[in-house]
Structures are given as C-alpha cells and as structure tokens.
Amino acid sequence: MAPDSTRRSEKSRRAIYAAALALVGEIGYPRTTIEGIAARAGVGKQTIYRWWSSKAEVLMEAFVDLGAQAAEAAGGDWAEEDGIPDTGDLEADLKTVLRATVDELNDPRYEAPARALAAEGVGNPAFAKEFVAMLLMPSLELYVRRLRAAQGAGQVRTEVDPYIARDLFVSPLAQRWLQGTGPLDHAYANKLVEYALYGIAPR
Template sequence: MSDTKAPDSSRRSERSRRAIYAAALDLVSEAGYAKTTVEGIAARAGVGKQTIYRWWPANSKAAVLMEAFLDLAEQAREAVDATAGSEIPDTGDLGADLKLVLRATVDELNAPTFDRPTRALAAEGIVDPALGAEFTAKLLEPQLRLYVRRIEAAQAAGEVDPDVDPWIAVELLVGPLHHRWLHRTRPLTHAYADALVEHALRGLAVRP
C-alpha cells in the first residue's frame, strides 16, 4: 500500500488568504473602494464568500482590504535591507539615515502595486472616518513613530536642537513627500528626497 499524505490544510488556508489579499488589492486599484465587494473579492480569489465572512466576520470588506494593505506594506519594508529591522538605522549620520529611508519611501510610493491601493484607501479614508482612523492607527502612526524615535536619538546625540518638537520635525520630512505624491505636482525622485532631508536638517540644527 502506498503511503499517501493528507492535504496540508494550513498551506491551503495560507494560499487562499494570499489569493484573497491579491484579489482585494487588485479590485480596489481597478474599481475603487466603493465598487469593491466581498463577492467580487471571493470570485477573483477563487474562494467562496463564506470563507471571507468566516475569517473576517466584522465589516468584512474593510477588514480584508486593511489586512491586505498592511501585509503589502510589510513586504515592502522587508524588501529593503536597511529598513527591514524594527527601527530606522542609526549610523551616527542623521542625514544619511533619513535619505536612505526617504529614498525607500519614494520607491514604494512609485511602485504601481503600492500606489494604486494606497490612493484608493487614502481617498476612502477621507469620507469614511472609521476607515481613516484605522488606516492612521495601524499603518501611518507606527511608521511616523520610527522617525520620531530617530529624531529623539539625534537630539540626545547633539545633532538636533533639543527644543525641536520631534513630531513637527517628522512632518517637515514626510509631509512634502506625500503632498507631491498625492497631487502629482512633480516627479517623486531620490533627488527630491535628498533635498527634503537637507532643507529640513538646516531648520533642525543645533543653534550656536
């Protein structure tokens, strides 16, 4: 008698979950948040819609999209060796560290797989306060805190004026970047990221 193995349900579930993530991101990119449905996600992923309702019972569409987007963002972070850890690098050169991270952010925002779903969720977050708050709490806030901690470390090392508010300092860096990305006023480039860091650091420098 041949030795046959039972199907690995955990692998099957993981494949289905990945298919659901991909389907959700594709649909929200193609049709927008409002027109994306659980039925559409299930059909694109090749699973029954009851699978989605079982795994994401509460506010399923929003929950699926948010989880899919967080997974996408995590993959993007892991793809960049310098930012794969839990903190922004601290080499002792604040300018170099910030340029490295902002350049990686530029690459991420310019990638079609990230750009389209980000725009769709950002737009929906404006008209849906609950989704916007979740987007901020689960994705934006944790990322900004990484910058804040790096600025605080630079203050402790004497690189940044101790009277500077770290949160305002971070906004000087990432605010213009996201403004240019959102409105497409000009190309989003590494050179622009470097210029933002250089301008911001002039304002953050320790006063004589």
C-alpha cells in the same frame, strides 16, 4: 498523504490579498465587497469572514503585506520592520528611509490601491481614522523615535518637537505623491532631508 491545511490556508490568504488589492484599484473602495473579493480569489465568503470581520480589515492587512513584499522585492538597504537605522549620521539615515519610501510610492503594485484607499479616507472619516492608525502611525512613530535618539545624541536641539519635525520630512513627500506637483525621486527625498535639517535661510 493528508492535505497540508497550513499551506492551503496561506494560499487562500494570498489569493484574498491579491483580489482585494486588485479590486480596490480597479473599481474603488466603495464598490469593493466581501462577495467580490471572495469571487475574485476563488474562495467562499465564509473563508473571508473566518479571518476578517469587514472588507476594511481585509484591505488594511493586504496593504500592510503589500508594503512588506514591495520592500523585499526592491532589495533595498532598509525595511520598515527594521526601524529607522541609527548609524550616528542622522542625515544619511533619514535619506535612506525616504529614498526607500519613494521607491514604494512609485511601485505600480502599491500606487493604485494606495490612491484608492487615500481617496476613500477623504470622504469617510471613520475609514480615514482606521487607515491612519493601522497603516500610517506605526511608520510615522519610527521617525519620532529616531529623532528623539538624535536629540539624546546632541544632533537635534532638545526643544524641537519630534512630531512636528517628523512632518517636515514625510508630509511634503505625501503631498507631491498625491498631487503630482513634481518628480518623486531620490533627489527630491535627499533635498527634503537637507532642507528640513538645515533650513533654507542663509547660514
């Protein structure tokens, strides 16, 4: 029987993903190279260059795949590819998504490479721009669409800017994760939603 090239390619791709994520977590993005990824994955450099033009492309794709795997392994009730749920209860829907995000950020497989990539973005504007465009904006746009739907349903004031409102949910979560200023758990995610939706002034 002839070898299955599709299966062989998928096996190599998975090995490259794993190698890239492991290296960036162990030695950081600047020291990670295509040569290093190839050696760690047990493939030739040309195999990588056949699919990607740079290590940034490898890492970005590997990271997207890692997020999908983490969500599937968690067995939660939400996955990013499904979009933010619209059950008619905006508070419940946003809490579902933020709790799933907390689980992903706390996943050790995700955390080390995510921190390495975030740190690289601080000192490398070109990389940061690509990181934001490829990894962050697609998920952030889900919030904007859900908030616009809530505006259409009369659940959010029409004059509210959905992009600013989105940041009220996701930015504090990212800051606490990056700076470690407090526990990152479901209770925190729930409170973020409540404070953002209803404010903190006396009613």
